[in-house]
Amino acid sequence: MSTHYSTDTSPTASAAADPTATASHPPTSKPDPTLTSNAPKGRLSAAATAGSTELTSLTISLRRALRQFPDFPSPGILFEDILPIFADPSLHESLLRALELHVTQSYPENQKPDVVVGLEARGFLFGPSLALRLGAAFVPVRKKGKLPGPCETAGYQKEYGEDFFQMQSDGVKPGQKVLVVDDIIATGGSAAAAGSLVKKLGGTLIGYVFILELDFLKGRAKLDAPVYTLLSSQEEKS
Template sequence: MSGPSSNLPSDLSSSVQTRSAPAHDDEVVSRRQPASSAAAATELTSAKVKLRGHLRQFSDFPVPGIEFVDIMPLFASPDAHATLVAALEMQIAQTFKNDMPDVIVGLDARGFLFGPGLALRLGIGFAAVRKQGKLPGPCVTAEYIKEYGKDMFQMQQDAIKEGQKVLIVDDIIATGGSAKAAADLVAQLKGQVMGYMFILEISGLNGRDKLGSEPTTILLDEFP
């Protein structure tokens, strides 16, 4: 059976090592091999250029005056999808060095497109933040403000263990309200938010200002 790197683009697969299946399910299946800082930075830059080539822009969507960036082509191509997850992993290593998260928390809904795959690649768990009423069992709840009113996010009470380090991910940061609500949920569960990661940022909305002092990383921070 081929290892986790078998579906990676050839220019990225060299940086991943695999090993035989561990004796315990909670052991990490694969880890990136150490690489020099210069080589890792070059590899990440190359991946970002490739990913930007798959993005599309639509004018006046969803309302006039808005330039909408469509990330869905990243998932239509297996090669682009694999590159995205590999680039996110490299970005995490660059940002946090050896201080890796215990859990990836993904936001409803597009954080679900890549959050579980990223968590699997890192050998850690994934926890979902969903709209109120979508999760069974005991949940914690946090409110956030949207452009047209208030909404509620929830997480299951057993999604995160006390003291676990959490990285919150979503496709785009705009006002920062939904990511802040996710952080509030993690705090209620006594987890530790170590940072935030997004594919894109809508400039001019100052979303990062809501997220405190933890690192906020934008994968494709220069688009177009």
């Protein structure tokens, strides 16, 4: 509820000064206009537009921060280094704000994630902070043998063979809404394995979020939930 101040404390003067002001308990016949749920559609559209504009501005600054290293870790690979984002507090904040904007704009209040699942290892860099902002739990997915206690396991293909991801068996409760996050989606194998772990534990997979997508590898074709990337496509810098 907004608080309105006036040099004249009479109800008539306050109403004249601000016709949208309401008392602490407005009558049911006149819903409180300061609540988002009662705001006119035009006002909500303006807020959504402002959010989209902010998101565009944030992604531009984040794209500029990336560094590229040709032929790393092997010849022919153009490596995208996201670490400069975390070395700069303002860019770090921009990343979290951009991801938060995406989630709040994409999911209704009753569909917001209960759990954010982050993939080893760079999903750990921003997954916990995003979960905290969203009021969600954070659960890590790690390589086999890294987590204590009972775990669920899922395999996925790598260039030189199969690897395995694990999640603790009590990490996700049945029915919880889960968002999977990682830094980059390439072939999509590791993300798909994480998604399968969520389902094994009875969670509802509501989507995947990545900072960058390597479109030409078509990794999102392996994922069976909505996929969002802040920075789609790899652009070689001059």
